[in-house]
Amino acid sequence: MGKVLVLNASYEPLNITSWRRAVILLLKDKAESLEHNGRMILPDLPLPTVIRLRQYVRIPYNEIPLTRRNVLHRDGHSCQYCGYHGENLTLDHILPRSRGGADTWENVITACMRCNVHKGNRTPKEAGMPLMSTPRQPVSSLYFEISRYLNQGSHQEWRKYVIGA
Structure with missing residues (x-):
């Protein structure tokens, strides 16, 4: 009911x-x-x-756990670089893990495959890909x-x- x-x-x-x-x-x-x-x-x-x-x-x-589902929900199931809504969304580290980026709410965003591959092992500034919004912990x-x-x-x-x- x-x-x-x-x-x-x-x-x-x-x-x-x-x-x-x-x-x-x-x-x-x-x-x-x-x-x-x-x-x-x-x-x-x-x-x-x-x-x-x-x-x-x-x-x-109670702190909200950093999970794929929660990051997708926070970001409205859309790419934070181009705004794409749909399937095949990935998680991207703003500062790549290989360069010391941590698994934190402020460093992980939702990205489409195309933008994630284009950004590669660079920061958004280095790749010329500004974020649509600043990631924050819910x-x-x-x-x-x-x-x-x-x-x-x-x-x-x-x-x-x-x-x-």
Whole structure:
């Protein structure tokens, strides 16, 4: 029936949960419903799409792992040199590994095969290939998951609770 965005008491996104778990939190009065989709679970209980916890929950900072999937998602599945969207995207080190480049969020980008081969063992400046955006480490893995739903066109009511979405 759908996923539900869970907000902390401070209105910051906390996680995405199932509608069943969200209803349990509502029935136990641990959360309040902020948004619903009009569908009813009980005669007086609409199916929530966004809930807010009544008590603040402190969450530790978790670093997002540097994986191919996460880099592709951060870069919008497009080549950071020419903007190509499609198949056969690779990961490219801005400063090549052979020249001391590390596997970090700031040094790894998405590139199409053509641009990656053209750049070769050079820096973008040496190859005359400026980057479309400066690579940065993502702030939140939850933002990745939320943006996936928003990009698919579902749960647009979540947009007002997510900064930068």
